[in-house]
Amino acid sequence: MNELPSADVIVIGAGMAGLTAARELGRAGITTLVLDKGRAPGGRMATRTIGSARFDHGAQHFSARSEPFQAHVDELRREGIVGSWYTADSRTRPGLLGEPRLVGVGGMRRIPEHLAVGLDVRTSTTIDRLHRDGVGITVTAAGARVAYGAAVILTPPVPQVLDLLQTSDMVPATDVLDPLSAVGYNSSLAVMATLDAPSGLPEGHLAEPAPDVAWMADNQHKGTSAQPSVTIHSTAGFASANLDADPDRWTQHVADQVAPILEARIISAVGHRWRYAEPRTTFDSGAITIGHAPPIVMAGEVFAGAKVEGAYLSGLAAADSVLELL
Numbered sequence: 001m002n003e004l005p006s007a008d009v010i011v012i013g014a015g016m017a018g019l020t021a022a023r024e025l026g027r028a029g030i031t032t033l034v035l036d037k038g039r040a041p042g043g044r045m046a047t048r049t050i051g052s053a054r055f056d057h058g059a060q061h062f063s064a065r066s067e068p069f070q071a072h073v074d075e076l077r078r079e080g081i082v083g084s085w086y087t088a089d090s091r092t093r094p095g096l097l098g099e100p101r102l103v104g105v106g107g108m109r110r111i112p113e114h115l116a117v118g119l120d121v122r123t124s125t126t127i128d129r130l131h132r133d134g135v136g137i138t139v140t141a142a143g144a145r146v147a148y149g150a151a152v153i154l155t156p157p158v159p160q161v162l163d164l165l166q167t168s169d170m171v172p173a174t175d176v177l178d179p180l181s182a183v184g185y186n187s188s189l190a191v192m193a194t195l196d197a198p199s200g201l202p203e204g205h206l207a208e209p210a211p212d213v214a215w216m217a218d219n220q221h222k223g224t225s226a227q228p229s230v231t232i233h234s235t236a237g238f239a240s241a242n243l244d245a246d247p248d249r250w251t252q253h254v255a256d257q258v259a260p261i262l263e264a265r266i267i268s269a270v271g272h273r274w275r276y277a278e279p280r281t282t283f284d285s286g287a288i289t290i291g292h293a294p295p296i297v298m299a300g301e302v303f304a305g306a307k308v309e310g311a312y313l314s315g316l317a318a319a320d321s322v323l324e325l326l
């Protein structure tokens, strides 16, 4: 008799991929326990409140191109969880014109929060080891056993999963390990700046407005914040050069670069570091099985073309894989 919290499937990571997998499994009558190291669900679909301002400081918006994701987004639109921010022609798909840029109503985190309703999601739990335990798997956090399941789905960024597998003496075979080890990620330094007046940004966003800045978005224009505020994302090059530097220095530097563009004064600026912002290479497998008995499945945006939509599709694929194996 196991006294630990247990479920059919332990899902590590409460981002889009993990929550989608857990919901799909729930529909099939499979119980899940979702564990995340963050303080709230969402992962890189993140919204934060600082003083009276709110910021989307991870994913800014998303598109829905595949049939399954479009159907899901339509449902979320009907429920008032997703809305359109603006439309733009696709930069990666020539001919795709006037595509809606979708957002969570009131902030990107609204979407994962909605997905988490009805699921058993436990936050502030950093999983540091997996143990094969009889027919299932026990997971530990801070050295203590925290949960037991018949299968595990792993959704953190690939380098973090590989570290976890290594610590757990579960390193995959070379044909699986080599391509995974080669996955690199662009980093991003996000600066959340509270303003004393509306930003004046045309259309509420601007790409490459300054040498070290890739993107700037007006959270008030987007409907995320009542107080004027902007989120500023550094270029990947600036992020990789400053990732481990003093955050006060790069926060100030990035804020100073955009200050002349704004029609308002920055009254405070807070930095957030995304070490694994976006993968530079992706796979199209949906999810991969790295253990059969007990089942261990890896998922996340990298396995289905990246971005929010890729994370959703990977979550669906992970649920399918586990259902086949259980």
Ligand SMILES: Cc1cc2nc3c(=O)[nH]c(=O)nc-3n(C[C@H](O)[C@H](O)[C@H](O)COP(=O)(O)OP(=O)(O)OC[C@H]3O[C@@H](n4cnc5c(N)ncnc54)[C@H](O)[C@@H]3O)c2cc1C
Residues within 6 Å of the ligand: 012, 013, 014, 015, 016, 017, 018, 035, 036, 037, 038, 041, 042, 043, 044, 045, 057, 058, 059, 060, 061, 062, 063, 125, 126, 127, 128, 155, 156, 157, 160, 164, 188, 190, 233, 274, 276, 277, 278, 299, 300, 301, 302, 306, 307, 308, 309, 311
């Ligand atoms: C700055 C930035 C801008 C972006 N812009 C866009 C955009 O405009 N459009 C778009 O579509 N996408 C964008 N993205 C990418 C998008 O956010 C991601 O592709 C998507 O959210 C990934 O979801 P996921 O579930 O695969 O991973 P994540 O959201 O990263 O979820 C993984 C979860 O695992 C948790 N975790 C990690 N390690 C552990 C552990 N040991 N124990 C427990 N939990 C753990 C993490 O806390 C996290 O919640 C952006 C991302 C960033 C960072």
